[in-house]
Amino acid sequence: MIHFVGAGPGAVDLITVRGQKLLEAADQIIYAGSLVNPALLENAKEGCRCLDSAGMTLEEVIAAMAEGEGKGWLTVRLHTGDPSVYGAIREQMDILSKMGIAYDVVPGVSSFSAAAATLKAEYTLPGISQSVIITRMEGRTPVPEHQKIADYAAHQATMVIFLSASLLDGLQRELLRGGYAPDTPAAIVYKASWPEEKKFSCTVATLSETAQREGISKTALIVVGRVLGREYERSLLYHPAFSHGCRKAQPQTQTYGDHREGTEK
Structure with a gap:
């Protein structure tokens, strides 16, 4: 067997x-x-x-x-x-x-899950991103048409990019060409969960610069998206005013902000 x-x-x-x-x-x-x-x-x-x-x-x-x-x-x-x-x-x-x-x-625990744990990040946040795109930069091995980095960047979803730490100049250009703003939060996670794990926060515009400065050229995941920022909306799942199959709505006794500066719901 x-x-x-x-x-x-x-x-x-x-x-x-x-x-x-x-x-x-x-x-x-x-x-x-x-x-x-x-x-x-x-x-x-x-x-x-x-x-x-x-x-x-x-x-x-x-x-x-x-x-x-x-x-x-x-x-x-x-x-x-x-x-x-x-x-x-x-x-x-x-x-x-x-x-x-x-x-x-x-099945096993993927490194993209370990990277999220390292970053203490949630890839899906209400009002920010409800999708996670797992992909890689085109290098010696081609990728199919309409599945290139710029194609996916147009969705503005969370992206977790494998096998691309040695291609960050091109990756950065494609992310920007596809529509990510230069100041979009990003992170480089080297050997997630290993004893020698390292993480580096940056932006899309500073991905390549950050990797070069830190000497990262392989065995790293790239995470891109506004889920790495501070703003998001409160989930309805545990909201007292929201009913679902396991709970009836209760009178709202406390109001929480939606985690956007100066905003209350």
Whole structure:
């Protein structure tokens, strides 16, 4: 059996309980060594074969899986974060299906969630943004038409940008070209949840400058949007004057501001 397991964003205690149990039971672990915290391999049992896929091709990864299957091994394919986000797992699963090899997927905590925790941010705020766009800058690997940074920037939603820390000059230009104001809040989160985690607040206009000053060129997420600012509206979910299926509206006994300076509701 092949288990695709999300390793989480980096901190060893942010892997799921299910994922950790599979690591402990695995006869073979194939892990993305350039991104996965190697401390996670300390959960492996004695005699477990551990292969770093950073220097392997897809064909070599599949061959190792097939070899393990032939020996009756439990194989864990360990991906960083959550496997569904830039995990390149679809191509592996399709080949395994054609080979008749059973597999499943264990979700993990994505680094975009860890980045929000680091920034103490909420990606969706009433009146500011109700959508989160997860994307990356176009580099050597192209992106489809109408899915470029400037296309998404036009929505003014929260953006979490992967795989782009080395492309910040171009990213900054595309964000501005797409419609973000130069003073739109932004942040760079380096190795979210790792012991060496760093975070840097800036604006869209100072993204590249900030990264250069701090020496950040890889393993960082870029977060852009007014959710990183101070203004937002109060959620109706817990508002005393708002009814829903679990609570009837109550007479309003206290009025809270909507978190815009000088504004009361």
